[in-house]
Amino acid sequence: MTSMPQVLVLGFCRTGTASMRLALNTLGFGSAHHIGRVMNNSREINAWINLMDAKFVHHQELGRAELDPLLAEFRVVADVPGLLFAKELVEAYPDARVILTLRDPDTWLRSMQATLIPMLAPPPFALFTRIACLLDPSGLGRFIPFARRTLELVLGPLDEIRNNPETAKGRYLAYNDDIRALVPPDRLLEYHIGRDGWAPLCAFLGREVPEALDFPHRNDARSIMDGSRKQIWGIYRRFARRAAAFAVVAISLWIGFGQR
Known part of the structure; x- marks a missing residue:
């Protein structure tokens, strides 16, 4: 098995990248690197933050020496976070095929407004998120600012987008144009999840069409929000259990000392 990326899915968030990952796994490419693999790994979050600083703050050149370890x-x-380094990925792995997942801009914006933007930008959902981050500083408290930064590096400040959604749509379209300009046409497949099916993807990758299988669909807007809420309420439940245990110990000690 070749131990380097063979397929780069550079479509932006909420364009069907999760469904594409499942499709590629079905075609034999194995599991993918994506934001979910970073979420509970503070060491990897730190490594990506270092790469983001190197590129966007210090304007350093990055290549395989920096990308291969991750x-x-x-x-x-x-x-994300990989698509923030689209240029570096395309150059570092010249044999990799590139897939640009696409979505109608208005549909994409509505999906963002229903999921990632309210989860990462105030208000209203962010109040509960912020409290959860304080209760879990090395987990969710590390991940949420990281995830917000990854989006803002492409779309701009999320607070601004809440007030002017059309700004996000323009930047989304500009991002897609940047990928088209970056990748040679013979390496690039523009793909619409839910419309194009297996045939163009398999032809592009040189794989046989799995006739017996429907193209996968995953990670719709509701599942994202439900998953986020479950994680946050899980943090609250763990905190409540710890607080209750502490209260029992404290009361026991108080009673014990009071009887002396």
């Missing part, structure tokens, strides 16, 4: 074990790279 990506070499995967044959597919999809979604």
